[in-house]
Amino acid sequence: MKEIKLFCPGTIANVSCGFDVLGLCLDTTGDEMIIRKVDTPGVKITKIVGQDLPLATEKNVAGVAVLAMLEKLNNTTDGFEIEIYKNIKPGSGIGSSAASSTGAVYGVNELLGKPFNNHDLIEFAMKGEELASGVPHADNVAPALLGGFTLVRSTTPLDVIKLNTPSLLYATVIHPQIEVKTADARQILKSKLRLKTAITQWGNIGALVSALYTEDYDLLSRSLHDEIVEPIRSILIPAFDKVKEECKNAGALGSGISGSGPSIFALSKGEETAHKVAEAMKAVYDKVGVSYDIHISKINDQGIKILES
Known part of the structure; x- marks a missing residue:
């Protein structure tokens, strides 16, 4: 080859x-x-x-x-x-x-x-x-x-x-056309945590892993909560809280910051809901006046794919 x-x-x-x-x-x-x-x-x-x-x-x-x-x-x-x-x-x-x-x-x-x-x-x-x-x-x-x-x-x-990846899980991602550099997004994070905050976060991580294996979408929904990073980084993303609210109203299991942002992701059970979530995201950003891209994707269980060799 x-x-x-x-x-x-x-x-x-x-x-x-x-x-x-x-x-x-x-x-x-x-x-x-x-x-x-x-x-x-x-x-x-x-x-x-x-x-x-x-x-x-x-x-x-x-x-x-x-x-x-x-x-x-x-x-x-x-x-x-x-x-x-x-x-x-x-x-x-x-x-x-x-x-x-x-x-x-x-x-x-x-x-x-x-x-x-x-x-x-x-x-x-x-x-x-x-x-x-x-x-x-x-x-x-x-x-x-x-x-x-x-x-x-x-x-x-x-x-x-x-x-494990639940078979019906879809991701919807909106990418506002602004740039947030990972290095900059790391610099604003706090270096110390309250023990109570850390315990809540550990509980959510453990529950999320369990939800993936049991394919318990309700538990997955309850686990998609960030106590540590999201409250700080979300200030860099226009209309973040409104997008989260409308995603939930459209049926999303939960949503959050994708990586260091500015993209916002939502996870949904089923492709139909993922498309409804996309429309909800679009509606928010059309009012904000910031241009954006939308991605709807099933979870890729393979990773990198060979197209030609």
């Missing part, structure tokens, strides 16, 4: 109560990437379409992730060219940097004959996240590589668990 074309999915990190530990993979939203093996050693980003991002390997999240993988292999002889077709805008809160990082390491791994499994690749993709946000978090790259819902129990050492 000399060339591979990939679908690199968008992701929702945190899923309300699981800051830096929970994430899920989207099915209809993502980038595309073409990676080819070439004779000249090293990694070269040859084309980026859709967004103005650096082509320099050391300044691009895809390049940094692949370099980390090749270093682990002590591979100084193979060469790769990468084309990135960006459909996910940086700063959107739906895993733009993770899509590039994971797609790059997944594709190069395939072209090298799969020296690593998908779980192993998380470590290298995290290097791209570190370049993008200053923190090597795994809550976006893990679901992109493993599919479905994932739980990051630990990053040192890396311990990621793929969770």
Whole structure:
């Protein structure tokens, strides 16, 4: 195999109560990437379409992730060219940097004959996240590589668990056309918590994981509550509270900030409800006067997909 074309999915990190530990993979939203093996050693980003991002390997999240993988292999002889077709805008809160990082390491791994499994690749993709946000978090790259819902129990050492995905679950995401950089969104968070707040959050995380396995949609709905991050970050997002209210009125199980924002996600039981939620989101933002994109997606239990090879 000399060339591979990939679908690199968008992701929702945190899923309300699981800051830096929970994430899920989207099915209809993502980038595309073409990676080819070439004779000249090293990694070269040859084309980026859709967004103005650096082509320099050391300044691009895809390049940094692949370099980390090749270093682990002590591979100084193979060469790769990468084309990135960006459909996910940086700063959107739906895993733009993770899509590039994971797609790059997944594709190069395939072209090298799969020296690593998908779980192993998380470590290298995290290097791209570190370049993008200053923190090597795994809550976006893990679901992109493993599919479905994932739980990051630990990053040192890396311990990621793929969770069950309820069969009727859909995500609706509205992306207001403003940018919230992950690094900036982290800076406004508090460094200390009240014990009572932490206990409430732990209860919601545990209940959410249980709800995914039992496919208890009512319990899932009660668990989609964030005591820690949402009250602070929501001030950066226009009409956030109104969107949450209207999503609930439209039948959503719950909603929250997607990643570091500004995107807002809602989870619903069934596609019909997910579309009703989308209309409710649109109605709010049409009045606000901020342009937006809407995504409706079943949860992608596979993760990255090979389109051509």
